[in-house]
Amino acid sequence: MLKRTPLHDSHILLGARMVDFVGWEMPVQYSGPIPEHMAVRQAAGLFDVSHMGEIEVCGAGALALVQRLTTNDVAKLRDNQVQYSTMTNEQGGVIDDLLVYRLNEDYYLLVVNAGGIDTDFAWIQSHASTLNVEVHDTSDAFALLALQGPRAEFILQRICDHMLDRIPYYWSQQIEVDGISCRVSRTGYTGEDGFEILCHAADARHIWNRLLVIGHADGLIPCGLAARNTLRLEAAFRLYGNDMDQTTTPLEAGLAWVVKLNKGNFIGRDALQRQKAEGLQRKLVGFEVMDKAPARDGYPVVINGQQVSVVASGSYAPYLKKNIGMVYLPIEHTVVGTQFSIVIRGREVPARVVETPFYKREKRFD
Amino acid sequence: MVNTPEDLSYTKDHEWVRISGEQATVGITDHAQQQLGDVVYVELPKAGDKFEANEPFGSVESVKAVSEIYMPVSGTVVNVNSALNDAPEKVNTDPYHDGWMIIIKPDNPATLDGLLTAAEYEDYIKEEAAE
Secondary structure (H helix, E strand, O other): OOEOOOOHHHHHHOOOEEEEEOOEEEEEEOOOHHHHHHHHHHOEEEEEOOOOEEEEEEOOOHHHHHHHHEOOOHHHOOOOEEEEEEEEOOOOOEEEEEEEEEEEOOEEEEEEOHHHHHHHHHHHHHOOOOOOOEEEEOHHHEEEEEEEOOOHHHHHHOOOOOOHHHOOOOEEEEEEEOOEEEEEEOOOOOOOOEEEEEEEHHHHHHHHHHHHHHHHHHOEEEEOHHHHHHHHHHOOOOOEOOOEOOOOOOOOOOOHHHOOOOOOOOOOHHHHHHHHHHOOOEEEEEEEEOOOOOOOOOOEEEEOOEEEEEEEEEEEEOOOOEEEEEEEEEHHHOOOOOEEEEEEOOEEEEEEEEOOOOOOOOOOOO | OOOOOOOOEEOOOOEEEEEEOOEEEEEEOHHHHHHHOOEEEEEOOOOOOEEOOOOEEEEEEEOOOEEEEEOOOOEEEEEEOHHHHOOOOHHHHOOOOOOOOEEEEEOOHHHHHHOEOHHHHHHHHHHHHHO
16 A cells, blocks of 8 residues: 555645655656646746655754764754755765754754655664664654745745745745744755745645645646656756665765765764775766667666666756766766767667756846 | 547557558557657657567657557558657647658558557547556
């Protein structure tokens, strides 16, 4: 039996096509991946991402625990600030990537991937025993909505008294949305401005419906996992399970900016320090296919007649109108402009390494 | 609503076939394009290529998926719709005309009689949906 989010019935009413995503029955599309993708780039889109997990860490040892489990420097956070990070094993392999919300100095909220909730929770608990700290999996109690796109702030502001322009990028605030208390953060997975709204499961349907109604005139439409994937890929945000897993390190995944080797000890630090000192053997890079055929996840990657890798994430990019993707390549082939081949149904098709992100929005205010 | 023109023949793999003399034009049905969603790439064979009945002769890709397209009857490809190379969306907007994929010369024209009628194909879609 697949798990359902509190918004399941709303998706059915909206005519969504539902699919199994890591054990969750989720909307993959409503009107279609391309119109949904374009709505987020040009107006706004609303996503149900309630399948994501929420793990709360509280108590006097909370900072010490999160600091030990994650690669970014949690001590740098102030109340209500949010941080992107990775959780690594002793070998430096990525157990999950996550957002760390500091609610107060003894209270942290970790938002983790749906597929990782159980293993993450067990891993976190197994390291909590010696510290004065409580760890709770509160995933079922909460729903998470993502309102993304250039019109997102304008739409949300109409049902919020709190001035949203006072919430900077990667900060959050506990505020009322249409009279309902929510944790609203300026975060997202699309490469656009926007918010993620964490609310109690019972309040999700009201907020979802209200946003769709008041945002309709501004071009807001519901968006599914297909658009979420193409949007994140254009922005070169990594997808756990595709672009990294326990066999790849955050350094190899191009996430050195969330690995703070000087913050003090953390799980995986020695391995990551060693890898940094010895130099990377391979690295995740962005590529563009020089052909009309999209290169998809798992397609073989060939250099000089030898298979060196497979496509980690690959798709047609609806806004850029190109076929793009991410792939791990031997370090000597990772320079921008380097050409290699991707095998598409038996045919070797040329591709080249390009700068990431593939898409970067124009900053309008700062 | 799914459009299933009466003057065409159909396959259980969701291709349509327009028979004219010794040749037949092949594409994918309105139902198929709706299921697939926005088409971003169509891979087609070359004129002169030969395929057996039910053998894949190409593929059609949406953002999410790749689907193979199957030969309705054994035969030789005599023409391909190269316009789909630059405008694959024609498969969505006009599946029965501008979105055509290949023209074939069947090895045995009599095999075309074994294809589904529009009514039979519509029944088949309903059965598939009920499963």
